[in-house]
Amino acid sequence: MITSSLIVFVGLLLGWWFYGRKPILRATDPDALERLQPGLFRALANRLYVDEFYEGTVIAFTRFFAAFAAGLDRWVFGGAVKLVAWIVTGFGWLDAGVDRFVVNGGFDEACREVGRGGSLFSRFENGRVQRYLGVIALALVVLGVMLLWGHRG
Amino acid sequence: MITLLTLLPFVGGLFVLLVGRNRALARLVAMLFGVGALLITCFFWWGFDPQFPGMQYEVLHPWVPSLGMAYHVGVDGLGILMLALSALVVVISLAASWANENHDRLYFALVLFLECGLFGTFTALNFVHWFIYWELSLIPAFFLVRLWGGPNRARASMLFFLYTMVGSIALLLAFLAIFLATGQFDFVQLAQLGQSGQLTTALAQNLHWSGNPQHLALLVFWGAFLGFAVKTPVVPFHTWLPRTYSEASSETTMLLTGAMSKMGVYGFLRILLPIFPHQMQQEMKPLLWMAVATIVLPAFAAWVQKDLKRTFAYSSINHLGYCVLAVCAVASFTGTTAEAAIEKSAALTGVLLQIFSHGLTAAALFWFIALLERRSGGLRGIDEFGGLRRVMPVFSGLMGIAIFASLGLPGLNGFPGEFLIFKGVFALAPWAASISVLGLLMTAVFLLTVIQKVFSGPVNPRWEAMPDLTTAERWVFLPIIGLMFVIGLYPQLITGMVHVTVAQWAAGVRF
Numbered sequence: 001m002i003t004s005s006l007i008v009f010v011g012l013l014l015g016w017w018f019y020g021r022k023p024i025l026r027a028t029d030p031d032a033l034e035r036l037q038p039g040l041f042r043a044l045a046n047r048l049y050v051d052e053f054y055e056g057t058v059i060a061f062t063r064f065f066a067a068f069a070a071g072l073d074r075w076v077f078g079g080a081v082k083l084v085a086w087i088v089t090g091f092g093w094l095d096a097g098v099d100r101f102v103v104n105g106g107f108d109e110a111c112r113e114v115g116r117g118g119s120l121f122s123r124f125e126n127g128r129v130q131r132y133l134g135v136i137a138l139a140l141v142v143l144g145v146m147l148l149w150g151h152r153g
Numbered sequence: 154m155i156t157l158l159t160l161l162p163f164v165g166g167l168f169v170l171l172v173g174r175n176r177a178l179a180r181l182v183a184m185l186f187g188v189g190a191l192l193i194t195c196f197f198w199w200g201f202d203p204q205f206p207g208m209q210y211e212v213l214h215p216w217v218p219s220l221g222m223a224y225h226v227g228v229d230g231l232g233i234l235m236l237a238l239s240a241l242v243v244v245i246s247l248a249a250s251w252a253n254e255n256h257d258r259l260y261f262a263l264v265l266f267l268e269c270g271l272f273g274t275f276t277a278l279n280f281v282h283w284f285i286y287w288e289l290s291l292i293p294a295f296f297l298v299r300l301w302g303g304p305n306r307a308r309a310s311m312l313f314f315l316y317t318m319v320g321s322i323a324l325l326l327a328f329l330a331i332f333l334a335t336g337q338f339d340f341v342q343l344a345q346l347g348q349s350g351q352l353t354t355a356l357a358q359n360l361h362w363s364g365n366p367q368h369l370a371l372l373v374f375w376g377a378f379l380g381f382a383v384k385t386p387v388v389p390f391h392t393w394l395p396r397t398y399s400e401a402s403s404e405t406t407m408l409l410t411g412a413m414s415k416m417g418v419y420g421f422l423r424i425l426l427p428i429f430p431h432q433m434q435q436e437m438k439p440l441l442w443m444a445v446a447t448i449v450l451p452a453f454a455a456w457v458q459k460d461l462k463r464t465f466a467y468s469s470i471n472h473l474g475y476c477v478l479a480v481c482a483v484a485s486f487t488g489t490t491a492e493a494a495i496e497k498s499a500a501l502t503g504v505l506l507q508i509f510s511h512g513l514t515a516a517a518l519f520w521f522i523a524l525l526e527r528r529s530g531g532l533r534g535i536d537e538f539g540g541l542r543r544v545m546p547v548f549s550g551l552m553g554i555a556i557f558a559s560l561g562l563p564g565l566n567g568f569p570g571e572f573l574i575f576k577g578v579f580a581l582a583p584w585a586a587s588i589s590v591l592g593l594l595m596t597a598v599f600l601l602t603v604i605q606k607v608f609s610g611p612v613n614p615r616w617e618a619m620p621d622l623t624t625a626e627r628w629v630f631l632p633i634i635g636l637m638f639v640i641g642l643y644p645q646l647i648t649g650m651v652h653v654t655v656a657q658w659a660a661g662v663r664f
Contacts, residue, residue, distance in 0.1 A: 062453075062598070069453035077389045081312075 155226045159272040166265035179258035191240040221338040225279040230654030235275035238512045242411035249520045250404045267293040280338035298401040309400035316393040324380025334359040344427035374432035385417030388446040398466035403523030411516035418476045437485030441585045447474030448592035456599040461533045476504045479574045482582040497659035500577025507570030521552040540612030545621040549608045566640035
């Protein structure tokens with residue numbers, strides 16, 4: 001009780017000291033505290049820079065962390081998903097390439113070769129007796145040459 | 154009765170497709186079936202005995218006994234709550250689509266098919282039966298996102314589908330392993346095996362696992378977890394959500410956030426917590442960290458979004474993060490004292506309240522965004538509005554109430570759930586609760602930023618003639634906003650229905 005009463009009286013005394021002895025006559029006149037303690041007056045006028053302190057610390061950090069969280073979402077988590085998508089797509093292309101050029105290519109080439117072989121052999125089997133006799137004659141010649149060659153060896 | 158309820162929207166969807174190209178008739182038929190399903194759900198709610206410790210309206214028919222498949226449906230406190238929420242959100246979404254000329258009969262039919270999938274998922278008690286509905290619900294949802302929405306909807310729908318499929322495959326593999334080991338697909342039976350520890354032994358023995366049995370059980374648990382973590386979603390399996398929610402039409406987003414995202418939390422409560430309590434306890438640190446990340450990171454990310462839908466999409470992740478946090482905290486605590494049981498009950502009751510409240514609030518918020526989009530010619534950037542409370546006082550007032558409900562203001566529906574979750578989690582996992590408070594704080598920051606930028610300040614001259622809510626719109630919003638107050642002031646409406654179910658869970662999760 002005594003302490004609080006003392007504080008009240010000290011406050012009243014300080015108020016009188018600053019403003020009671022020499023009252024401010026015009027609104028444009030400088031404040032007594034501003035004249036005596038300009039630094040303290042500026043600090044009080046700026047609410048002890050509490051807003052600026054919060055702006056520079058808590059709010060700045062919150063802004064940074066919000067941007068970080070959004071970035072994390074977009075680049076890290078989203079990036080991981082994209083990476084997986086690219087890897088899967090890459091495997092898809094690889095598989096399609098193998099399918100197209102190796103499997104299909106090999107199979108198609110083999111089919112073409114079989115086709116070519118067939119068309120070649122079809123020349124020998126065209127239904128004409130003359131061609132069959134010719135082939136038989138050629139085969140006999142080849143056989144004869146082979147037998148002779150073997151006999152000599 | 155449950156079968157009738159599940160089939161009703163499906164039949165409704167077929168009817169809608171059969172009524173021809175008349176959009177007005179299609180939406181009327183869809184609404185009739187939607188309201189019919191809601192009425193049947195109310196009938197279930199009314200006839201539900203909250204004191205009965207077990208499943209109600211239960212139906213059990215053998216299907217393929219050799220494969221452990223049975224038609225087993227029923228509801229407890231959780232099931233009845235999910236049914237009510239799904240039916241309500243579908244009706245709200247259909248009402249929101251009423252004036253959207255882009256939504257034709259196919260849209261309305263797909264909404265009803267999705268409702269069928271939701272009802273099936275929330276009532277099935279056998280894995281196979283449940284999984285069929287779980288997957289079936291994905292198909293209408295995919296087409297709803299793919300066919301109606303923003304310019305990047307094709308990419309968004311593909312992302313949504315693939316993400317969910319990856320989760321579903323992991324879940325399926327986990328349950329196939331469980332079936333091979335136990336010969337069971339029934340959730341009730343599996344919960345008994347899981348809680349007694351026999352599941353771990355059976356997995357190792359019957360799958361000829363030569364290593365540590367715990368490791369195999371953990372592997373199976375993480376497979377099942379992935380399925381629900383994607384659906385909920387839990388960070389870092391969430392990146393499909395902001396894109397999907399922002400690209401889908403707002404009416405579809407209402408369904409996705411109001412009802413479908415709850416399938417993930419439902420899985421945590423119905424499957425993970427009862428069947429894998431030991432594994433959840435073993436893996437509590439990564440689980441709690443993921444839950445904390447799900448709360449904190451999206452709350453911060455929401456603040457820097459420029460699109461209203463993306464802001465509320467991140468807000469949805471954050472709000473469901475509270476549910477995941479509570480479930481993980483309950484599983485992580487090893488105490489068996491009466492105090493621990495009370496805190497576990499508080500946290501789990503909070504989860505159920507949060508599920509319902511978030512479903513209602515998020516659906517309302519996305520409807521407000523849909524109305525804003527329709528009135529502004531498709532705009533929804535936060536910086537594109539300003540001063541709307543002067544030109545649209547009723548709209549701003551009602552959306553403000555929904556935003557404050559989302560923020561968790563006492564007296565509105567968001568408060569009781571979040572309060573109970575934090576009450577429980579502070580006792581069970583204090584460090585996780587302490588960090589998660591940051592999410593609460595940031596939720597207030599970004600939601601108040603939305604109010605400030607959209608409703609306050611000078612009126613943007615472009616919107617000086619923007620019309621306020623019509624009389625019909627006001628009448629439709631009245632019961633939704635009214636329900637927010639009712640749950641906020643009288644949460645016993647929900648807690649009274651679920652307390653026996655919650656007490657059973659709290660008693661079951663003992664170590």
